[in-house]
Amino acid sequence: xxxxxxxxxxxxxxxxxxxxxxxxxxxxxxxxxxxxxxxxxxxxxxxxxxxxxxxxxxxxxxxxxxxxxxxxxxxxxxxxxxxxxxxxxxxxxxxxxxxxxxxxxxxxxxxxxxxxxxxxxxxxxxxxxxxxxxxxxxxxxxxxxxxxxxxxxxxxxxxxxxxxxxxxxxxxxxxxxxxxxxxxxxxxxxxxxxxxxxxxxxxxxxxxxxxxxxxxxxxxxxxxxxxxxxxxxxxxxxxxxxxxxxxxxxxxxxxxxxxxxxxxxxxxxxxxxxxxxxxxxxxxxxxxxxxxxxxxxxxxxxxxxxxxxxxxxxxxxxxxxxxxxxxxxxxxxxxxxxxxxxxxxxxxxxxxxxxxxxxxxxxxxxxxxxxxxxxxxxxxxxxxxxxxxxxxxxxxxxxxxxxxxxxxxxxxxxxxxxxxxxxxxxxxxxxxxxxxxxxxxxxxxxxxxxxxxxxx
Amino acid sequence: xxxxxxxxxxxxxxxxxxxxxxxxxxxxxxxxxxxxxxxxxxxxxxxxxxxxxxxxxxxxxxxxxxxxxxxxxxxxxxxxxxxxxxxxxxxxxxxxxxxxxxxxxxxxxxxxxxxxxxxxxxxxxxxxxxxxxxxxxxxxxxxxxxxxxxxxxxxxxxxxxxxxxxxxxxxxxxxxxxxxxxxxxxxxxxxxxxxxxxxxxxxxxxxxxxxxxxxxxxxxxxxxxxxxxxxxxxxxxxxxxxxxxxxxxxxxxxxxxxxxxxxxxxxxxxxxxxxxxxxxxxxxxxxxxxxxxxxxxxxxxxxxxxxxxxxxxxxxxxxxxxxxxxxxxxxxxxxxxxxxxxxxxxxxxxxxxxxxxxxxxxxxxxxxxxxxxxxxxxxxxxxxxxxxxxxxxxxxxxxxxxxxxxxxxxxxxxxxxxxxxxxxxxxxxxxxxxxxxxxxxxxxxxxxxxxxxxxx
Numbered sequence: 001x002x003x004x005x006x007x008x009x010x011x012x013x014x015x016x017x018x019x020x021x022x023x024x025x026x027x028x029x030x031x032x033x034x035x036x037x038x039x040x041x042x043x044x045x046x047x048x049x050x051x052x053x054x055x056x057x058x059x060x061x062x063x064x065x066x067x068x069x070x071x072x073x074x075x076x077x078x079x080x081x082x083x084x085x086x087x088x089x090x091x092x093x094x095x096x097x098x099x100x101x102x103x104x105x106x107x108x109x110x111x112x113x114x115x116x117x118x119x120x121x122x123x124x125x126x127x128x129x130x131x132x133x134x135x136x137x138x139x140x141x142x143x144x145x146x147x148x149x150x151x152x153x154x155x156x157x158x159x160x161x162x163x164x165x166x167x168x169x170x171x172x173x174x175x176x177x178x179x180x181x182x183x184x185x186x187x188x189x190x191x192x193x194x195x196x197x198x199x200x201x202x203x204x205x206x207x208x209x210x211x212x213x214x215x216x217x218x219x220x221x222x223x224x225x226x227x228x229x230x231x232x233x234x235x236x237x238x239x240x241x242x243x244x245x246x247x248x249x250x251x252x253x254x255x256x257x258x259x260x261x262x263x264x265x266x267x268x269x270x271x272x273x274x275x276x277x278x279x280x281x282x283x284x285x286x287x288x289x290x291x292x293x294x295x296x297x298x299x300x301x302x303x304x305x306x307x308x309x310x311x312x313x314x315x316x317x318x319x320x321x322x323x324x325x326x327x328x329x330x331x332x333x334x335x336x337x338x339x340x341x342x343x344x345x346x347x348x349x350x351x352x353x354x355x356x357x358x359x360x361x362x363x364x365x366x367x368x369x370x371x372x373x374x375x376x377x378x379x380x381x382x383x384x385x386x387x388x389x390x391x392x393x394x395x396x397x398x399x400x401x402x403x404x405x406x407x408x409x410x411x412x413x414x415x416x417x418x419x420x421x422x423x424x425x426x427x428x429x430x431x432x433x434x435x436x437x438x439x440x441x442x443x444x445x446x447x448x449x450x451x452x453x454x455x456x
Numbered sequence: 457x458x459x460x461x462x463x464x465x466x467x468x469x470x471x472x473x474x475x476x477x478x479x480x481x482x483x484x485x486x487x488x489x490x491x492x493x494x495x496x497x498x499x500x501x502x503x504x505x506x507x508x509x510x511x512x513x514x515x516x517x518x519x520x521x522x523x524x525x526x527x528x529x530x531x532x533x534x535x536x537x538x539x540x541x542x543x544x545x546x547x548x549x550x551x552x553x554x555x556x557x558x559x560x561x562x563x564x565x566x567x568x569x570x571x572x573x574x575x576x577x578x579x580x581x582x583x584x585x586x587x588x589x590x591x592x593x594x595x596x597x598x599x600x601x602x603x604x605x606x607x608x609x610x611x612x613x614x615x616x617x618x619x620x621x622x623x624x625x626x627x628x629x630x631x632x633x634x635x636x637x638x639x640x641x642x643x644x645x646x647x648x649x650x651x652x653x654x655x656x657x658x659x660x661x662x663x664x665x666x667x668x669x670x671x672x673x674x675x676x677x678x679x680x681x682x683x684x685x686x687x688x689x690x691x692x693x694x695x696x697x698x699x700x701x702x703x704x705x706x707x708x709x710x711x712x713x714x715x716x717x718x719x720x721x722x723x724x725x726x727x728x729x730x731x732x733x734x735x736x737x738x739x740x741x742x743x744x745x746x747x748x749x750x751x752x753x754x755x756x757x758x759x760x761x762x763x764x765x766x767x768x769x770x771x772x773x774x775x776x777x778x779x780x781x782x783x784x785x786x787x788x789x790x791x792x793x794x795x796x797x798x799x800x801x802x803x804x805x806x807x808x809x810x811x812x813x814x815x816x817x818x819x820x821x822x823x824x825x826x827x828x829x830x831x832x833x834x835x836x837x838x839x840x841x842x843x844x845x846x847x848x849x850x851x852x853x854x855x856x857x858x859x860x861x862x863x864x865x866x867x868x869x870x871x872x873x874x875x876x877x878x879x880x881x882x883x884x885x886x887x888x889x890x891x892x893x894x895x896x897x898x899x900x901x902x903x904x905x906x907x908x909x910x911x912x
Contacts, residue, residue, distance in 0.1 A: 195651040235711045255691045265721035273799030281804035285824045292796050299792045303785020310781040325766040328787045329759020336755045340748050343729030348737035368741045
């Protein structure tokens with residue numbers, strides 16, 4: 001049992017980090033290798049992410065590229081960038097030789113323009129080099145930018161026996177064989193089969209006879225998020241990628257899709273929280289400020305807007321100072337309702353389950369907001385009436401609250417739907433954007449209606 | 457090429473839905489089968505989700521269980537529930553017979569207690585029944601509740617040839633063979649190999665010689681989110697599940713993990729937006745009210761708190777009405793900063809990349825908030841000074857803003873860290889919770905400091 005250890009039990013400890021730092025300090029290469037070889041490359045990457053990057057570079061240069069290439073892929077992007085800066089084009093090329101084409105292309109794409117050529121020219125395996133250059137040519141966020149060239153391909157005319165013999169060669173360079181793709185002599189994708197089918201089949205059967213022709217595939221220019229949705233929806237663990245002529249170009253595996261899904265979810269979450277760009281807790285104060293300040297400015301402008309509105313109503317409400325004390329409540333409710341309704345729409349759009357017309361959505365949201373608004377308004381009315389004892393003000397404030405909540409709900413529903421129709425990411429409509437606009441509008445509406453009701 | 461169609465091109469059209477509705481109306485079973493058999497079960501599920509559920513039940517009863525069992529798994533949970541209500545225990549058992557044990561157990565678990573027994577008793581395949589009962593016994597959100605019993609298992613003593621012969625049998629009932637798990641005669645997991653390894657190996661080699669002994673695995677009681685993290689981190693597409701004795705119990709495949717990751721991300725997103733429970737845009741107004749109202753109540757209470765505070769300062773600030781006009785600004789900034797800082801912590805905790813001590817976090821956040829606060833305060837100061845022309849008020853308001861932003865940032869950072877340490881989901885600390893508490897505290901702080909500076 002010794003060599004079996006539950007991966008969930010790996011914990012990044014300060015002891016381990018220190019141990020590595022000391023060994024690097026002492027340049028005790030032998031011990032360092034012994035220690036690190038006990039760990040999975042993803043765990044070693046976590047350790048290196050914690051070292052200052054001279055030490056990390058030392059470790060990368062020490063271990064053999066078979067291992068370090070995998071470690072590099074697992075590092076935080078900023079750390080990887082720092083480390084690659086300290087490696088020669090030749091050293092990077094050696095790492096790249098060890099990687100699948102998709103990872104290789106990703107790493108090279110992260111390098112500054114001028115270094116990319118230098119690294120590529122150092123790649124010895126000509127086929128590998130050509131494939132990487134092909135992948136680098138595809139646009140970001142397309143199936144082409146996600147796919148790998150490594151796959152197992154057989155011709156329809158082969159027999160099971162001949163096939164098994166031949167794919168032994170191909171399979172060696174493919175980390176995981178999900179599907180075997182069947183092509184005709186023009187390299188066009190015409191079907192697929194699994195290793196399982198091959199093993200279960202009789203050895204003299206023709207591939208054409210046992211191949212499944214209902215093969216799923218995507219086009220090289222399809223959007224990567226669409227590819228992710230399709231693979232998740234159809235429970236696919238790999239999907240082949242073709243061009244306009246149905247020619248098999250590569251395949252996308254689900255582990256890449258997991259990353260796409262995670263990134264997309266994190267992006268939406270951050271936008272909802274008022275953070276631009278992909279920031280992490282460990283980023284520098286400058287990076288974090290860059291992500292946070294723009295939204296705070298928006299909030300500042302909104303607040304100034306609210307001030308101007310309230311000042312405008314100062315005269316009219318000189319006898320009704322109490323109304324001003326409820327503006328934070330009005331603003332908060334308008335903001336909360338707006339975020340709730342927009343978040344539901346944004347998530348629905350992301351999952352493709354927002355159906356029916358925009359009007360139906362708005363009518364539904366109006367009913368929903370009205371229901372919530374009335375319930376809340378009743379409590380507010382009772383509180384004000386009892387607390388201040390002036391029914392007219394209580395009614396004015398409560399009725400305005402209902403109106404504000406309804407409008408806030410409608411805006412929160414409409415804006416993301418509108419942005420989505422315009423091809424803009426609806427996620428930007430959540431968070432500070434919606435709260436700020438709802439704050440101003442809510443307060444304005446509040447005073448208007450109160451004025452009306454109180455007959456000022 | 458005809459039979460190949462790009463799945464990304466499937467669009468759920470009203471035409472298709474109507475076509476199905478008409479065919480159901482006319483009870484035109486033949487046409488209906490012909491039409492639906494053109495589509496993937498996941499697509500058919502999308503259609504059924506749009507039908508009213510009598511029609512959906514009709515379709516389910518029409519198609520054969522081999523197909524409908526897959527369709528059922530893809531339906532929205534509420535729709536599936538409605539449909540299962542209309543199927544007899546025998547009919548549900550037939551569907552269950554077609555499903556892998558993990559899906560089968562999930563479906564049965566969704567049934568009301570009393571029906572579960574009835575359905576299980578109707579399952580004919582005794583082994584399948586026993587396995588499902590075993591899975592039903594594991595707690596929710598554990599590896600046991602995620603795993604399937606279907607896997608390919610070989611004994612270390614077998615030869616490659618004998619192994620290939622024997623797994624032909626096992627493989628038939630396993631949809632996807634990710635790994636072949638090697639066990640000793642006590643059924644203990646001692647290694648793994650891939651079909652690829654088996655095919656590449658010589659037929660007279662012993663399994664023990666070609667098996668990899670560095671097999672990853674999880675314990676049956678491990679938390680499902682931890683399993684998801686591990687599989688994503690180590691890029692695993694399947695992981696075996698063992699008990700305390702290292703006995704191989706089942707395996708978890710990555711498609712289940714994709715669901716876990718998506719659900720987790722959606723839950724955090726909804727909490728940040730002030731939504732409880734897993735609601736969708738298409739849920740009923742009642743369901744949506746249940747999800748939204750509690751948070752709005754929180755907001756209402758916060759607003760009332762703000763009112764009471766402002767009323768308390770009314771006397772003192774009778775000459776400074778203008779200060780009250782900035783309370784929405786103060787509240788908004790306190791809320792935004794709180795959400796930003798808490799969101800970064802929540803996401804960091806979810807990705808296990810919040811390292812270092814709590815104190816360091818707080819110090820960093822304080823510096824960050826101070827930097828942002830000062831920048832914003834300068835603009836506010838200039839605006840008020842120019843607009844109102846009273847420097848003392850401008851200073852009082854701006855300085856308070858900085859203090860409010862710092863406190864808001866600290867609360868937003870501390871609360872989720874604190875909840876996490878206490879084993880409470882930190883995600884509840886984002887959204888309305890943090891904005892509401894920050895609103896009140898912010899406004900209180902604002903008046904205190906203004907009072908101090910203005911020497912009232």
